[in-house]
Amino acid sequence: MSTDKMSVKVNVDLQKERQKCNFNIQEVTFIFDGGKEQTLQRKKIEDIALNSGASIDSIPEECLGLKERYDNAVRKSCIYSRIVKNEILEITGLEALGNPVLRRTADAFFKEISPFMLHLGMFVPTIIGQCTEEQQAKWLPRALEMQIIGAYAQTELGHGTFIRGLETTATYDPETEEFVLHSPTLTSYKWWAGGLGNTANHCIVVAQLYTKGQCHGTHPFIVPIRDMETHEPFPGVKVGDVGVRMGFNTADNGFLSFNHYRIPRENMMMKNAKVLKDGTYVKVARHEKLTYGTMVFVRVTLVKEAAINLAKAATIAVRYSAVRRQSQPKPDAPEPQIIDYPTQQHKLFICIATAHALQITGDWLWRTFKDVLADMRGGNTDSLPELHALSSCLKAISTSDSAAYIEQCRFACGGHGYMLSSNLPLIYSFVTATRTYEGDYTVLLLQTARFLVKAWEQVEAGKSVTPTVSYLTLAATKEKVLWNDFAEGIIRSFQAVAARKISACAETIKRHMKTGICYEDAWQLTTVRLVSAAESHCRSVICQTYWNEITRLTASCSTNVKIVMEQLATLYLIYWALERSGDLLRYSTISEKDLNRLQERYEELLALIRPNAVGLVDAFDFRDEILRSTLGAYDGRVYERLMEEALKSPLNDGPVQASFHKYIKPLTKGKL
Numbered sequence: 001m002s003t004d005k006m007s008v009k010v011n012v013d014l015q016k017e018r019q020k021c022n023f024n025i026q027e028v029t030f031i032f033d034g035g036k037e038q039t040l041q042r043k044k045i046e047d048i049a050l051n052s053g054a055s056i057d058s059i060p061e062e063c064l065g066l067k068e069r070y071d072n073a074v075r076k077s078c079i080y081s082r083i084v085k086n087e088i089l090e091i092t093g094l095e096a097l098g099n100p101v102l103r104r105t106a107d108a109f110f111k112e113i114s115p116f117m118l119h120l121g122m123f124v125p126t127i128i129g130q131c132t133e134e135q136q137a138k139w140l141p142r143a144l145e146m147q148i149i150g151a152y153a154q155t156e157l158g159h160g161t162f163i164r165g166l167e168t169t170a171t172y173d174p175e176t177e178e179f180v181l182h183s184p185t186l187t188s189y190k191w192w193a194g195g196l197g198n199t200a201n202h203c204i205v206v207a208q209l210y211t212k213g214q215c216h217g218t219h220p221f222i223v224p225i226r227d228m229e230t231h232e233p234f235p236g237v238k239v240g241d242v243g244v245r246m247g248f249n250t251a252d253n254g255f256l257s258f259n260h261y262r263i264p265r266e267n268m269m270m271k272n273a274k275v276l277k278d279g280t281y282v283k284v285a286r287h288e289k290l291t292y293g294t295m296v297f298v299r300v301t302l303v304k305e306a307a308i309n310l311a312k313a314a315t316i317a318v319r320y321s322a323v324r325r326q327s328q329p330k331p332d333a334p335e336p337q338i339i340d341y342p343t344q345q346h347k348l349f350i351c352i353a354t355a356h357a358l359q360i361t362g363d364w365l366w367r368t369f370k371d372v373l374a375d376m377r378g379g380n381t382d383s384l385p386e387l388h389a390l391s392s393c394l395k396a397i398s399t400s401d402s403a404a405y406i407e408q409c410r411f412a413c414g415g416h417g418y419m420l421s422s423n424l425p426l427i428y429s430f431v432t433a434t435r436t437y438e439g440d441y442t443v444l445l446l447q448t449a450r451f452l453v454k455a456w457e458q459v460e461a462g463k464s465v466t467p468t469v470s471y472l473t474l475a476a477t478k479e480k481v482l483w484n485d486f487a488e489g490i491i492r493s494f495q496a497v498a499a500r501k502i503s504a505c506a507e508t509i510k511r512h513m514k515t516g517i518c519y520e521d522a523w524q525l526t527t528v529r530l531v532s533a534a535e536s537h538c539r540s541v542i543c544q545t546y547w548n549e550i551t552r553l554t555a556s557c558s559t560n561v562k563i564v565m566e567q568l569a570t571l572y573l574i575y576w577a578l579e580r581s582g583d584l585l586r587y588s589t590i591s592e593k594d595l596n597r598l599q600e601r602y603e604e605l606l607a608l609i610r611p612n613a614v615g616l617v618d619a620f621d622f623r624d625e626i627l628r629s630t631l632g633a634y635d636g637r638v639y640e641r642l643m644e645e646a647l648k649s650p651l652n653d654g655p656v657q658a659s660f661h662k663y664i665k666p667l668t669k670g671k672l
């Protein structure tokens with residue numbers, strides 16, 4: 001327990017909730033963090049970073065103007081970076097880049113987003129993934145020491161999704177051994193890159209490479225954009241902020257264009273392809289898409305990012321629901337805590353379960369990513385398509401589910417959830433962006449669908465397929481899936497649904513083609529179903545991974561931890577079976593009677609989980625400084641905090657605002 005939790009007076013209802021909890025909270029914290037060592041490491045990092053006191057704001061961030069907010073975020077980013085560089089990276093090593101601990105701790109410093117986030121989040125990983133060893137030796141120490149600050153500029157005003165359509169050019173000039181960067185049109189302006197607008201002095205630029213008159217497609221380059229002393233943009237570089245956004249307003253998203261701007265040949269990131277001094281293009285990588293590696297890395301990390309943010313929102317909403325009392329369902333009885341309403345439990349317990357499901361799936365995906373990376377270092381890229389398919393659909397579904405449930409948490413908190421001081425709107429504005437960036441939801445599901453249709457064709461041809469789609473082989477035998485209401489039955493049913501949808505898509509494409517249209521058009525006509533098939537596949541992966549892993553992870557846990565973790569996982573599976581009952585009725589052997597039994601079991605589970613609800617969110621173990629919420633603090637002093645925060649508003653700095661004298665009084669006196 002952190003010091004802030006020991007010394008405060010806790011709301012009586014929350015105290016009672018904590019007495020009701022029947023399982024060992026710390027064991028569940030260990031599960032959520034991925035093990036006891038990870039919990040201890042996280043706490044150590046949080047202590048180092050938060051005990052500095054540097055994260056405290058006298059005026060709430062959201063009450064500052066745009067410029068002051070950015071200024072304050074830069075100030076705190078510098079302090080946080082110093083702590084990360086001097087103390088945290090020593091503990092974690094570069095593993096921290098794939099570990100949400102840094103982001104989780106950063107939340108205590110920034111209610112919005114650090115303008116330096118993309119420096120560690122994408123600039124450094126791209127140096128590691130796309131540079132030769134020699135280039136890494138030059139750039140990595142400077143980046144880790146924060147001597148240079150970088151952004152990742154791929155997206156342009158005209159194109160984000162379609163990378164092959166990017167317009168920025170990098171043309172090699174063998175005379176000077178330089179690349180000439182140029183933005184030929186308005187739509188070729190780089191747009192959106194985090195940290196670029198005013199903060200970064202270097203930038204990774206993805207551009208079409210031309211040498212000897214030939215285009216070789218998009219490649220990444222390291223580009224110095226600002227003078228290291230004056231911070232002025234170099235001649236030939238135009239850079240600025242993209243304007244006010246729904247969230248991310250301290251993240252400094254920027255635009256960038258080049259006017260025949262020259263960089264040395266060595267600034268092309270040459271791990272996967274090189275341009276020799278004489279301009280000869282040499283392909284090094286064994287797979288065409290290895291230059292997309294940073295995106296795969298970030299998509300993998302976003303699954304746990306989605307989990308952590310949802311866990312935060314669930315903590316706020318569950319604690320608030322234990323404190324808040326409303327209505328009088330029984331005459332003469334006291335107002336119940338809103339968490340006692342089954343409809344409230346239905347809104348919230350799926351959020352707790354989903355946070356665990358995504359965290360566990362994110363851990364599993366991270367291990368898979370590292371295995372594929374190790375294979376690739378040995379020259380074997382066979383597993384890359386499966387990793388791309390998995391990371392694409394899991395990024396899409398995890399960010400989409402997380403955003404939807406965070407919004408549900410806000411609804412669950414009624415009017416007070418709408419206050420920025422609840423932190424729910426800011427968490428939502430951050431997470432809903434993750435559904436778009438790093439590959440839009442639909443676009444990524446269509447990438448997975450492409451892989452699934454190919455896998456189905458392999459199965460039909462009697463060939464073997466990779467592990468995550470091996471269930472298609474069973475489905476190809478047209479054997480009826482036996483349905484029962486246990487987890488295995490639900491998982492197999494989801495697999496049957498996915499398999500039937502994928503095979504139906506493959507048949508639909510063929511049917512369209514028989515009418516004489518080309519494959520691409522037949523594919524487009526099938527995309528609504530393809531997205532749905534990819535979503536079902538992804539659900540089956542999450543359900544299976546969550547169930548298998550939770551069984552494994554709780555094998556040595558105490559009995560009540562096993563029980564509550566199994567209750568949550570079962571709730572997750574049944575929730576989705578009920579949500580997708582139409583699919584199950586259409587594609588599996590489930591009956592209406594089975595569904596009725598599932599509904600009953602679901603409602604039983606809500607009641608069983610109810611006494612442990614506060615314990616379950618306490619187990620996420622968010623310190624108040626990280627939660628930053630008037631509604632969700634550990635002590636449950638909801639109303640006091642709401643009042644305290646209200647009084648900090650600049651609109652309460654005096655009984656009469658200047659606008660009264662300037663406008664209202666003249667209006668009321670007929671002088672305006």
Ligand SMILES: CC/C=C\C/C=C\C/C=C\C/C=C\CC/C=C/C(=O)SCCNC(=O)CCNC(=O)[C@H](O)C(C)(C)COP(=O)(O)OP(=O)(O)OC[C@H]1O[C@@H](n2cnc3c(N)ncnc32)[C@H](O)[C@@H]1OP(=O)(O)O
Pocket residue numbers: 096097102103106117118120121122152154155160161162163164194289292293295296298301302305384385388437438439440443447450451
């Ligand atoms: C203190 C802080 C510390 C730490 C921070 C920690 C974490 C940081 C967390 C978050 C980061 C924060 C903020 C991020 C901000 C956002 C950044 C960005 O958004 S950067 C820009 C990202 N852009 C995109 O994602 C664009 C999406 N588009 C694409 O990926 C591709 O264009 C698309 C896949 C859609 C299509 O590509 P295309 O070249 O046209 O391919 P095509 O469809 O023709 O397919 C050809 C062939 O290639 C296969 N393929 C495609 N992509 C990949 C891949 N990545 N890997 C492997 N294979 C790939 C594709 O399947 C197909 O294969 P087949 O021919 O079918 O075999």
Ligand SMILES: Cc1cc2nc3c(=O)[nH]c(=O)nc-3n(C[C@H](O)[C@H](O)[C@H](O)COP(=O)(O)OP(=O)(O)OC[C@H]3O[C@@H](n4cnc5c(N)ncnc54)[C@H](O)[C@@H]3O)c2cc1C
Pocket residue numbers: 118152153154155158159160161162191192193194248253433436437438439440441442443446
């Ligand atoms: C907060 C934020 C931060 C960002 N940070 C960065 C950054 O640091 N660096 C960077 O380079 N970029 C960044 N981006 C850009 C981001 O990666 C792109 O916005 C994202 O990849 C989506 O591309 P787009 O904007 O071109 O959308 P579009 O592709 O124009 O999508 C618009 C709509 O068209 C649909 N669509 C597009 N193509 C297809 C298709 N083939 N089939 C079916 N439907 C399709 C999409 O589903 C979507 O509904 C950021 C974006 C945001 C919002």
